[in-house]
Each structure stands twice: as structure tokens, then as C-alpha cells.
Amino acid sequence: MQRGYAPFLYFVAVLGLEAAVQEECRIIEALQNKLTYQQRLQYMKHYFPINYTVNVQFEEVLRAANITRLRDQNVSEPSLRFLWFNVNTQVLLKIQAVLLEKHPAWEYTRDLGLLFEQLAEYENCEQNDINVCEVVEQVLSSDAGSSRKAVRPKALLDNCAKVMRMLYSESCK
Template sequence: MMATINMQQGYAAVLCVLAVLGLEAAAPGECELTRLLQDKLQYEMRLQYMKHYFPIDYTVQVQYEEVLRPSNITRMRNGTVSEAALRYLWFHVSSQAVLRIREVLPEKHPSWKYTQELCQLFDALGKEYSKYRQTDVETVVADLVKLIHSAGAESRSKAVRPKALLDNCLKVMRMLYGVPCRWEST
């Protein structure tokens, strides 16, 4: 009980500091869930479940917009897209990438349970993002999210290795959550 109160006071202090600095803070729930995701996305796990358990050079077909790299985030930041909107975009792109990987796996595949656990974490994170509406974020982000979920024929397709999708997920997550969630640099 006392630890919970201290933790809440710590989050409140962090939020105040970030507000003074003009940074957009991540909610405590977002920080906890992304920390759990970071644990699940450790290099050894990504290597085992997304590379070793797949055939050599195996790729998954994704929309071009479903590949979110750190360079994309840097470019959008320079275009003055808010941190909250970038986290919203990261959530949609990353959760969709995990679903794309899971779609190709039979239930008995050794990676199926791992992807199921990732999906559950993203579902929980989705509840944190349920307060956002596409009208609340910058147009460029709202348009990308709509495009990702439309899966229209006009969208370009790209073959990507499952591990590369999760590598990008982790790198971008660290960029977006490392400072506001006060993660140790890894």
C-alpha cells in the first residue's frame, strides 16, 4: 500500500517536471505496459521466436505504412508532430505488425504463444489509448492510422522479416517512452 502511494507520488512528480519542461508525458499505465513490452521484446526472445523458429529468409507481407522506423519518428518530430500523436501512431503500427505475424502462425507453432502474449499487452495498451480519437491527433497521424486499418488495395505492400518488424517496434518504443517513462538507457 505504502509502495503504491510512493509510486503514485513519484509519477506525479515526473508529470510536473515534464509539464514544466513542455514535454508531453506518458500516462503511468502506458509506462508500465511498455516496460512489460520491452521485457517481452528482449533481443534473445526476438531472435528465438521471430528468426530461429521461422524458415530462413521468411517474410511477412505488410503495408508500406506498417513499417515504422526511428527515422520516420525523427522526421515527424521535425515536422512538429506531438509526442502523444507519435505514441498513438506507434501503438497502431506495432499492434498491427504483431497481428500480421500472428496471422501466418498456426496455433501449434512455437512462436504462437509468444505472439499471443504480445497481443495481450497491446490489447491492454489499447485501453490506455481508447481515450484518443483520430480527430485529436495531427492530420498526418490520423491519415496514417486510417490507412493502416483500411488495408486497401491502393496501399503498397512490402515483404518484411518478422524479427525486423519487432526490432523496429522496440527501437521506436524506446525513442518515444524512454524519457517520459524514465527508463534506464539500454
């Protein structure tokens, strides 16, 4: 009798996994809609003083080249997504920390933060990618010994959008 349930349970598990992927892609699509060039330009450049920068850790400047280098080192896609998610969550918090609640970009960054909160349940680090997990731990700990870098808010969100497209273009078409 139990052998008859195995295919059914497998089918239910596959359906559950497919639903999770679709929900993750829905959140990524909403993020893409929020991270359009026009919105990044308006909220992160025009609403800030000229040459305004935010101090972030060196590791929080996550560019497409970093992802390519990590892919060449055979780091798994789930771990790269985990890195992207955690780095950009911290970046958003730092941008929002310099804004007043009545600032025009406050609501924009809050909405981005809410989308990242929804995405949180889908992101985790694979234990075999120790280097990625260590970088994430360093970013989350806000280690004072880490080198700092002054970066424009728009550049940080430009990197976020580019890396997101790299990481999710295959699975969320």
C-alpha cells in the same frame, strides 16, 4: 462553499493522471521485457524458415527515422505513440496470421498482443495531427491500393522495440 472544492478536485485529477501514467509505464516495461533482443531472435528468426517474410503495407514499416522526421514536423508525442501503437498492433496481427496455434512463436505473439490490448486505453490521436491520423486510418483499413513490402518478422519487431524506446524513454524512466 464550491470554491473550497476546486483545489480538492484538482488534486484528485492530478492523482488520477499520475496513476494512469504509472500504469502505462508498467505496460511499456512489460513490453520491453517481452521484446528483448534474445526473444525477438528466438521467436521471430530461429522459429521461422530462413529468409521468411511477411507482406505488410509500406506504412507498417515504422522505423526510428520516420519518428525523427515526424518530430521535426512538430507532430505531438501522443500522436506519435498512437501511430506506433496502431501500426504495431496490425503488424502483430499479420505475423500471428501466418502462424499455426502449435507454432512456438504463437504464444509469444499472443502475449505481445495482450499487452498491446492493455495499452489501448492510453493511446489516442490528437485532432491537430491530421497526417498521423490519416496514416493510421490507411493502416487500419488495409487498403488494397497501398504498396506492399515483404519484411522479415524479426525486423518488424526490431523496429517496434526501437521506436518504443524512442517514444517512452522520457516519460517512463
